[in-house]
Amino acid sequence: MTELSTHTREDVLNAFAMDFEPGSGVLQRYLSQYPKYSLQLVDLARELSREFDDDSPLSADDLAAVDAGMCRLQKASISLYTLQAAPAKTFTDAVKTLGLPIQVGLALRECRIEASTVSSRALAKLARALDATVEVVLAHLALPPRTSQLRASKSTTKPVAAEKVSLERILREAGCDEDALSKFFNDE
């Protein structure tokens, strides 16, 4: 077993999963070495001990799950989880294709835009630009607002709690003029 000196929970559990052999004392060794993850190790041992019935044909539910996964891959739409973990560039690139300032991309990433202030047409455009579905973008916007730690640390002003604001306000604060606003909100 490799000792993971600067380990994360994920490192330890992955290493355990790789080392695990039922009844071989691996769990005992990991419990001694990583007591803070003991319950997770026991639960993972349970999953790793599980018997798979590879001989049975896939059920209708299994096939539906495979189809849904393949469908997602083919459509290449991204999930809420991916959107949450996506870097700022994903958002700023997406809004650039719509001719919007990067502030909108950052606000979108940080869930600072009040969803109710985004028209369904604008929402559909944003979703398309992000390769996501409208439902995923809405679910993302519904998450609590947050601020970028990196940008906050570079700021010379005192940090304040993030809040949701209207899309229009973000556009105005980014310097969009009336023409640009009108174009974005009314353009088909």
Next chain:
Amino acid sequence: MNIREDVVDRFVDLLMSDRAEYEDRLDYYEINFNSAIATARQDASNRHWTHENRSDELGSGEMEVSEWVEAAAGNYNPFDADELDKKNYRLLLDDAIDSLPEFQRRIVEMLRQEIPIESIDPLVDSISKVLGRTEKTIRTHRDKAFVSLKMRLECKGRI
């Protein structure tokens, strides 16, 4: 979204992420797919299981051992080597273990992995130490778990 959908969703996320840029987390799936899925499934379970699902009827933690439970458990051993040789038994046992409360499930899993209930050697981790309960409590819940497993497996006509 249920646990299985969550696992599938995250796996597809990794595949999609790999399309855009090399995704090293997929290496793990390539080396040992079943272990990677087991880890993903455990993560998903942690996210999904509510406190209500986890209720384990622990009570005071120092309850009296019910004579009935002790008698019913008897010398029953769900990990009998002869039975474990049979694949169908292992599948049924897994189902039965899944039905146990979380506390009992952990005890059973540790027993399966030959972790002692109690140890006088402070360097050896015991079930009692990992779960932070007395030996007596662990034994009580082990007996309860074994009775449940025995009844479930008997219902399936296995014993």
